[in-house]
Amino acid sequence: MTPSPSAPPPPSTLQVLDIEGKARGTVPEIPPEDLIRLFRHMLRMRVLDQRMLSLQRQGRIGFYGTATGQEAAVTGSAYALRPTDWVFPALREMGVSLWRGTTIREIVCQLIGNRGDVLIGRQMPCHFSDRKVLTVAWSSVIGTQLPQAMGAAWAARILKHDTVCMGYLGDGASSSSDFHAAANFAGVYRLPVVFFCQNNQWAISVPLKLQTASESIAVKAVAYGFPGVRVDGNDVLAVIDATRAAVDRARRGEGPTLVEAVTFRMGGHSSSDDPTRYREADEVREWERRDPLQRFRSYLEGRGLLRAEEEPGWTQELNDEIGAAIQEAEALPPPGIETMFDDVYKEVPPHLEEQRRYALAMGEGQKVEGAFPL
């Protein structure tokens, strides 16, 4: 058989749980109630993805990108942070905000772009960020968040804050010039930043083997003089272990780390993508065996912390919560027209003041039809 473009993680990859959910490495110290919280959060992400994708298919939201298959990487990395740390997300970290206190209702409102949207309709659907959980707005331009994370870490250093900045990236973004600029600067100044790469094997239709000739993404850190760690990204305990070490190191003032979480994007790149056009069903089946939820579920059941009969009730609760959020969000009007002029200047200049008066006099604009192109 020819090897698939995303062969299973090699042995050098840090792993705590094997794919059956048996602990093979040292289990990091995590209180049992947190283990359950982590599992329930991963389940929350999975169910939310299913519901939102179906909402998109019904034409009720314009665009959605799932993180299905990546729940352990997202949740484990979020767990390693303090609420006072800053997050600079890439494409698939909505679950990080959700972990830190964003509500499902806020997420649905952002997808619709209505009056309950924390981003007041200014972002593309699913390009989520939330000021109250210290998650900075992300741009679609791959990699741009990394110099920002590095710059914020530099600011933290100057201000003597013990804040760590987490800059997320995908495997595709590891080829961007911004990644290299950020890594170089962070290495030279030993900044309190963690670069967390969700290597999900694909950058839209580009497989990892066409992304880089390096043996891994983690190894790229060597060139910049700081550690790179490769971890099984579908093993939430290993992700926590690796990310915690990186965050602690940054907080101690010892500089950056690049964490490469080896995972897989189970769905399409986004709701506009059909991955069957460019990847084999065998590859997807192989990664289904490595499902991060199944692995963690088996582990928790093995430790007697989770009973199989509990989960359907949790899923039902989640579905109810999501259903209620959709109902509330769909009843809300679009953002007020006057919000277009908010937060742009501290004091609104006369020409914008005039435009605001004009826009308000015109009233709410016509409904614009159109599908999102990507």
Ligand SMILES: Cc1ncc(C[n+]2csc(CCOP(=O)(O)OP(=O)(O)O)c2C)c(N)n1
């Ligand atoms: C600078 C730049 N180049 C190209 C694109 C088009 N684009 C959008 S997402 C994407 C792939 C990103 O892949 P990766 O970084 O692996 O993240 P993933 O989608 O797999 O999470 C590309 C090429 C872009 N948005 N920005």
Ligand SMILES: [Mg+2]
């Ligand atoms: Mg990718």
